[in-house]
Amino acid sequence: MVETTEKRPQRRYVDIGRWVRLGMGIIVAGFALWRMWNVFFVQQEYGLDTWTRFLISGIILGSVYAVIALGYTLVYGILFMINFAHGDVMMLGAFAGYFTLEAFKGRGFLNQNAGTAALSVIAAFMVGMALSMVVALLLERIAYRPLRKAPRLVPLISAIGASLVLQNAAQLMFGAERHTYANPDIIDRSTGISFLVQGQEVLITYTGMLTLGLSLLLMVGLLLLVRKTKMGKAMRAVAQDKETAALMGINVDRIIANTFAISGILAGAAGVMWGLHMGILYHYVGFIPGLKAFTAAVLGGIGNVVGAMVGGLTLGILEAAGPAILGLPFQLKDVLAFSILVLVLIFRPTGLVGQVLADKA
Amino acid sequence: MKHSNLRNGWVGGIVNIFLILLGLTGLAGTLLQGWLGLPSPAFGVWVSLLGVVVWSAARATKASGTQSWREALAGGALSGLLSGGIVGLLVGLLATLDAGSVEIRQWLVQLTPEAIALLTFGVAPWLATLLVAGVHALAGLLGSALYFAAITYQWQASVKGVLQDAGHSISQTQVYQRIAGHPSATTFAYAAGAILLLTAPLYLGRYWNYTLGTVGLYVILGLGLNIVVGMAGQLVLGYGAFFAIGAYTVALLTAPTPHGIMMNFWLVVPIGVILAALSGVVLGLPVLRMRGDYLAIVTLGFGEIIRILLKSDALIEFTGGPRGVRAVGGPSLFGIKMNNEFYFTYFIIIGIILAAYITAQLQKSRVGRAWMAIRGDEDVAEAMGIMTLKYKLLAFAIAAGLAGLSGVLFASRNKFTGPEDFTLLVSINVLSLVIIGGMGSIPGVIMGALILKGLPEILRELSDYRMLAFGALLVLMMILRPEGMWPSTRQKMELHGDEEKAETSEHTEPARGVA
Numbered sequence: 001m002v003e004t005t006e007k008r009p010q011r012r013y014v015d016i017g018r019w020v021r022l023g024m025g026i027i028v029a030g031f032a033l034w035r036m037w038n039v040f041f042v043q044q045e046y047g048l049d050t051w052t053r054f055l056i057s058g059i060i061l062g063s064v065y066a067v068i069a070l071g072y073t074l075v076y077g078i079l080f081m082i083n084f085a086h087g088d089v090m091m092l093g094a095f096a097g098y099f100t101l102e103a104f105k106g107r108g109f110l111n112q113n114a115g116t117a118a119l120s121v122i123a124a125f126m127v128g129m130a131l132s133m134v135v136a137l138l139l140e141r142i143a144y145r146p147l148r149k150a151p152r153l154v155p156l157i158s159a160i161g162a163s164l165v166l167q168n169a170a171q172l173m174f175g176a177e178r179h180t181y182a183n184p185d186i187i188d189r190s191t192g193i194s195f196l197v198q199g200q201e202v203l204i205t206y207t208g209m210l211t212l213g214l215s216l217l218l219m220v221g222l223l224l225l226v227r228k229t230k231m232g233k234a235m236r237a238v239a240q241d242k243e244t245a246a247l248m249g250i251n252v253d254r255i256i257a258n259t260f261a262i263s264g265i266l267a268g269a270a271g272v273m274w275g276l277h278m279g280i281l282y283h284y285v286g287f288i289p290g291l292k293a294f295t296a297a298v299l300g301g302i303g304n305v306v307g308a309m310v311g312g313l314t315l316g317i318l319e320a321a322g323p324a325i326l327g328l329p330f331q332l333k334d335v336l337a338f339s340i341l342v343l344v345l346i347f348r349p350t351g352l353v354g355q356v357l358a359d360k361a
Numbered sequence: 362m363k364h365s366n367l368r369n370g371w372v373g374g375i376v377n378i379f380l381i382l383l384g385l386t387g388l389a390g391t392l393l394q395g396w397l398g399l400p401s402p403a404f405g406v407w408v409s410l411l412g413v414v415v416w417s418a419a420r421a422t423k424a425s426g427t428q429s430w431r432e433a434l435a436g437g438a439l440s441g442l443l444s445g446g447i448v449g450l451l452v453g454l455l456a457t458l459d460a461g462s463v464e465i466r467q468w469l470v471q472l473t474p475e476a477i478a479l480l481t482f483g484v485a486p487w488l489a490t491l492l493v494a495g496v497h498a499l500a501g502l503l504g505s506a507l508y509f510a511a512i513t514y515q516w517q518a519s520v521k522g523v524l525q526d527a528g529h530s531i532s533q534t535q536v537y538q539r540i541a542g543h544p545s546a547t548t549f550a551y552a553a554g555a556i557l558l559l560t561a562p563l564y565l566g567r568y569w570n571y572t573l574g575t576v577g578l579y580v581i582l583g584l585g586l587n588i589v590v591g592m593a594g595q596l597v598l599g600y601g602a603f604f605a606i607g608a609y610t611v612a613l614l615t616a617p618t619p620h621g622i623m624m625n626f627w628l629v630v631p632i633g634v635i636l637a638a639l640s641g642v643v644l645g646l647p648v649l650r651m652r653g654d655y656l657a658i659v660t661l662g663f664g665e666i667i668r669i670l671l672k673s674d675a676l677i678e679f680t681g682g683p684r685g686v687r688a689v690g691g692p693s694l695f696g697i698k699m700n701n702e703f704y705f706t707y708f709i710i711i712g713i714i715l716a717a718y719i720t721a722q723l724q725k726s727r728v729g730r731a732w733m734a735i736r737g738d739e740d741v742a743e744a745m746g747i748m749t750l751k752y753k754l755l756a757f758a759i760a761a762g763l764a765g766l767s768g769v770l771f772a773s774r775n776k777f778t779g780p781e782d783f784t785l786l787v788s789i790n791v792l793s794l795v796i797i798g799g800m801g802s803i804p805g806v807i808m809g810a811l812i813l814k815g816l817p818e819i820l821r822e823l824s825d826y827r828m829l830a831f832g833a834l835l836v837l838m839m840i841l842r843p844e845g846m847w848p849s850t851r852q853k854m855e856l857h858g859d860e861e862k863a864e865t866s867e868h869t870e871p872a873r874g875v876a
Contacts, residue, residue, distance in 0.1 A: 020646040082654045099468060106463075146840045153596055154839050156654050157796055160598075160789065161835025168829040172383045175470035291665075294658065331673040338662035338669075345659050346647045 021346060028343065035326040046324060049200035054321035060208040060277065062316020063215035067270040068293030069300070069308040070222055071263030077239045077303035078259050081152070084159035085139055086267060087290015088166035093132035093268030094275040094285065095174060097124035101182045110184050117184035121276070125214075129268035135166070136264025140257055163287070170283040178282045181275040183207065189279050207277040218269055219309050222262070226305055235259060239303070288334070292319070295341040301351025310353055315340065365424035366436040370443025370501075373417030377410050377448045381480065384471030385826070386410055390479065392822060406479050411500040414444050418504030433509040434502055441501015445494035453490035456481045562706040570702040574774060576814045577709035578767045582791045583798070583806040584716040585763030590792065591801030591849075592729060593756040594736030595649070596657040599664025601787035603761040605671065606640050607633040607768025608778045609680060615690030615773070619681050626692040630769055637765025638758040645757035649750060652739065664788055672780035685779025689772050705774040712770060716763050717803050723759070724801075732756060786828075790814070793831050797838055799845025808847050 039045070068090055075083040104110040104120040111117060143162040147155040183189060192205035226232040237245040238255045246252050274289065275281050292315060300311025315337065322336045323329065344351065380386050389409035390402025397404075418437040427433050455477050458465055465472045481489040511517060531537055540546060562570050582604060589595050610633035614624045648659045670676055672683050680686070691700030692708070699705075723729050731752045734742035743749050772778035790813060798809025817827045838845065 024647060082658065102468065143836045143840075150839070150843065152654065153594070154843050156596060156657060157792075158836050158839040160792070161832045161839070164789070164828055164832025165836065166832075168826075168832060169379075169383060172825065172829065173469055173471065291661070295662075298658075329673065329675055332669065332675060335666050335669050335673075338666050341662045342648075342659050342666070345651060345655055349651065349655065 025347060032326060035328070039325060039327040043327065047198055047200065049197040049202055050324070051321070052197045052202050054324060055317065056202070056204055056208070058317035058320030059313060060211050060316070061320055062296075062313035063212050064270050064273055064277070064312075065289070065293045065296045065316050066309045066312025067215050067218055067266050067273070068289060069297040069312045070219065070305065071266045071270075072294050072297040073300075073302055073305060073308040074235075074259050074263050076297070077305075078235065078256060079144070079148070079155075081144070081155045082159065082294065083139075083144075083263070084156065084290075085143075085163040085166055086263065087286035087288075087293070088163050088170070089132050089135050089139070089264055089286070090267040090271040090274070090290060091170060091281075091283065091286025092135050092166060092271070093128040093264075094271030094281055095170065096131035096268070097128035097272035097275055098179060098181055098281055100124040100127040101184075105182045110182065114186055117186050120184060121187070121210075125269060125272050128272040129265045132268030132271065133261045133264040136260045136267065137257060140260040145253070145256075167283055167287065174283065176283065178280050181279045181281055183276055183279070187276070189277070205277070211273045211277050214269065214273060218266060222266070223305060225262070231255070231258060292337050295337055295344075298341060298349075299344050299351055301353050304351065304353060307351050307353040311351065314352070366421045366440040367443060369417040369421035369424070370440035371447060373414050373440065373444035374447030374497075376413050376417075377444060378451055380409060380413065381448070381451070381476075382469060382471060383826075383829070384476070387471065387476050387479075388822070388826070401479075403479050407496070410448070411496065414441050414497050414500040415504035415507065417444065418501040419508035422505040422508045427509075430509060433505045437501045437503075437505020437508075438498050439501070441504070442494060442498040444501065445497025448497060449490035449493035452477075452480045452493050453486045456486035456489050460486065558710065562703055565706075567702055570706045572815070572818045574702060574706050574709050576810050577706070577713055578771050579791065579794060579810040579814045580807050581709070581712050581716050581767040581770075582764055582787075583794045583810050584713070584720050584803065585760040585767070586791050587795050587801065587803070587806050588720060588723070588732075588763075589756050589760040590795055591799075591806075592724060592736065593732040593753055595753060595756070596654070597660045597757075597760075598657045598785075598788055598792065599660035599662070599667075600760070600764060600791055601783045601785065602660075602664040602667040603637045603641060603764035604768040604771070604787060605667055605780075605783040606637045606761075607765030608772035608782065609671070609686070609768075610636050610765070611769045612686035612689045612772045612778045613680065616686045616688050618687065619678065623690065626690055626773060629690075630766070633769040634762045634765045637768065638762035641757045641761025642754055645754045649753045649757065661785070661788070664783075664785065668780055668783050668785075671783070681779075683780060685777060685781075686772075687777055689776050689778060691773050691776065700773075700776070702774065705770065709770055712766055713807075716766070719759070719763075720803055728752065728755065790831075793835055797834055797845060799848040802845065802847055802849035805845050805847035805849070809845070812846075 068086065071086050071089075072083060075081065075086070101110065101120060101124050104116075104123070109116050110120050139162055143158045144155055147158055187206040187210065189205060189207055192203050192208065194201045194203040196202070224232075226235060234245070234250045234255050235258070237248065237250055238252055242252050245255075271286070274285070293312065296311040296315040297308045298311070299315055300307030300309065302308075318340060319333050319337050323333050326336070328336070386406045386409050387402065390405035393399065393405030393408065394402045399405075418440050421440045422433050422437055425432070425436055427436065455465060455472060459474060459477050465477070466474075480493070482492055484492065561573065565573065582600070585603075586597065586600050589597050589600075611626070611629045613620055614622050614629045614632065615626060617623060644660070644663055648656060648663075651659060671680050674682055676682065691698065692704070693699055699708075731742070731747045734745060734747055735749050735752060739749055771782070775782075794809035794813045795806055796809075797812065798807070799805025813831065817824055823830075
């Protein structure tokens with residue numbers, strides 16, 4: 001070979017991004033420490049009772065986020081795509097539960113006695129989960145399956161489109177006004193068990209306890225499903241390597257559909273819980289919680305089931321108590337949640353309990 | 362054979378149920394009533410419902426591949442009956458509820474008593490169910506008969522032939538030949554288009570100037586995002602944030618409140634553009650090492666942060682809070698105030714030409730090729746000696762600068778800006794128009810903006826369904842035509858190159874056996 005190429009002077013590659021990240025980290029940490037110093041040692045505005053309230057509402061909120069985040073994480077673990085429409089699947093589940101409760105209420109069944117109330121709520125969960133499952137399956141079949149081999153941008157755009165379709169379809173079908181969830185009287189959103197902290201009453205609502213208990217049940221159930229059953233094994237196999245899994249006799253299409261069905265069921269349950277606990281329902285209700293649940297999934301390490309739970313609870317508590325901890329107005333709690341998302345992705349894209357994933361971030 | 366009929370049958374039924382629940386049948390009814398001058402919307406309602414059935418029955422016949430008339434017709438009727446059964450049950454249920462004086466529209470807003478009456482033929486619920494099923498079955502019969510007749514008598518070929526003949530006879534006429542054959546025909550066409558565009562604001566009224574201006578602002582935004590998404594292949598969802606930065610720069614620097622700086626508009630334009638570009642760099646530095654969906658989510662989070670901050674009371678002293686900024690200053694030249702839609706249409710056209718020129722030049726240059734390499738494969742691009750971070754930052758900065766320019770013009774034209782101008786919807790609109798028009802293609806972006814922002818203004822009746830249609834269009838586009846309506850040749854090649862190769866390889870080695 002004839003040597004025609006000259007030797008170029010070697011340039012040292014300076015990673016500016018690293019220095020910017022370092023600087024940002026110092027600024028953010030400094031700001032947080034300064035605000036916390038102010039809140040805890042200078043102002044001391046909140047008593048222990050207030051902090052307890054923040055913690056309780058944070059844990060309840062976080063448990064819902066965790067259930068939604070599980071849906072994101074399952075799908076991401078298998079298809080490596082963000083199911084953008086997941087929050088809207090949750091919203092549709094919440095609507096299904098709402099209609100069920102309304103139907104029972106119209107018949108006077110809802111508040112006859114404790115038994116009928118419990119039956120109505122169970123029915124609402126069943127209907128909500130069933131509808132969400134069907135929607136998630138349809139979503140996979142129509143919007144994602146044809147694109148499985150396409151470049152990664154393509155299914156993501158399709159997911160954004162699907163999210164728009166679901167949101168606007170819900171608005172067209174159910175109207176743009178806000179609906180109030182019809183809780184049975186015995187689990188009204190203002191009743192609950194109260195106890196005293198430093199002489200102040202702190203209330204845990206029944207809906208909150210229901211939400212927390214059911215979320216824990218669902219999380220444990222999912223963990224068992226993924227770790228102990230044959231289908232869980234197949235799901236993990238598909239997540240690792242689709243082609244090899246197919247060679248091992250696993251029906252990849254069916255496992256992916258099952259994954260979507262499970263994520264839909266979780267979303268439906270989360271939707272009905274959200275409705276019962278928060279009480280307000282309209283077509284946009286799924287989007288922001290969906291985004292936050294995604295934040296939770298990323299915070300815990302996406303693709304990781306335990307991570308989603310940890311991330312969800314962490315995010316819930318940070319969102320409920322964060323503005324108070326940092327002494328910021330409560331209007332900014334969404335800013336806090338999204339800032340956590342941005343910061344986690346910048347500084348630790350593998351999440352709190354995540355392992356190193358090549359090329360994911 | 363039976364399977365395809367059943368499948369298309371229930372799919373058709375479910376589609377029809379959604380048409381009813383979404384109020385699309387009612388929309389078709391009122392539209393056709395208006396256009397054709399019919400006494401009632403019933404015709405449009407049933408045309409839309411049965412059209413779906415005819416289509417699905419035809420598809421079923423096609424999929425079954427049957428050779429006999431009897432089988433085709435039986436299959437079509439079966440699929441129609443299945444669709445009709447599903448729809449009929451719904452109609453029966455609705456009619457029963459309606460007769461039991463349950464207010465359905467309280468929950469399902471589209472199902473007014475009138476809308477239900479149109480579906481039930483005004484008979485008893487059980488009879489209505491049967492009637493609906495029967496009508497659907499007839500439509501299914503029609504669909505399969507049409508399809509089977511079309512393939513048997515080769516209608517497709519004859520229609521094609523007629524069209525070709527017509528085209529041929531037009532191109533044979535002397536006038537056409539003389540015009541199209543002339544060497545300066547293309548130049549003349551471009552010149553005519555340019556003159557039409559430049560004089561358009563003169564004879565368009567206020568409203569249409571405003572609408573055209575909005576479309577134009579979105580063209581600038583789209584051209585900017587096109588650089589990042591289409592050329593460099595980085596999906597950005599919070600693009601509206603840069604638009605907001607441009608708009609707020611001009612608002613805060615020229616409005617009397619809250620700061621009262623009242624600078625000259627012409628000075629503020631470059632400041633807004635540069636500020637937006639700088640913020641693009643500042644955001645880009647930490648996040649640009651992420652890829653694909655992560656980048657999309659981070660930028661989305663960033664966009665929401667900016668919007669919530671603008672809206673909150675925390676910055677009310679600085680940005681005016683949720684009420685926004687009023688009395689934003691406008692340009693003036695030689696003492697003439699140019700603060701109306703008419704002048705702004707020209708400014709926006711100039712902005713578009715500038716943006717399109719920059720984009721086109723960059724696309725052809727070394728920078729454009731670097732972006733193309735990054736879009737293709739970042740690792741390979743890096744290995745080839747392209748400093749990916751530098752080029753991605755450059756794309757980010759230019760795109761953000763163009764968004765800033767659009768924002769400056771937007772706020773100044775509206776004389777007002779507020780946080781609600783910059784919802785996530787702006788970002789999604791821009792992304793949709795880039796994707797639907799064709800990623801990486803300048804005419805595609807212009808066309809996308811015309812379709813997404815212009816068409817809804819013309820078709821006012823459909824405005825409720827606009828976002829639904831965008832979403833459906835995004836999904837459909839990704840499945841059927843991911844390169845967009847007016848793609849750049851490059852994108853088309855990248856997205857379809859494999860398929861063509863696969864097809865040819867299938868032709869060359871037909872006996873591949875069990876894959």
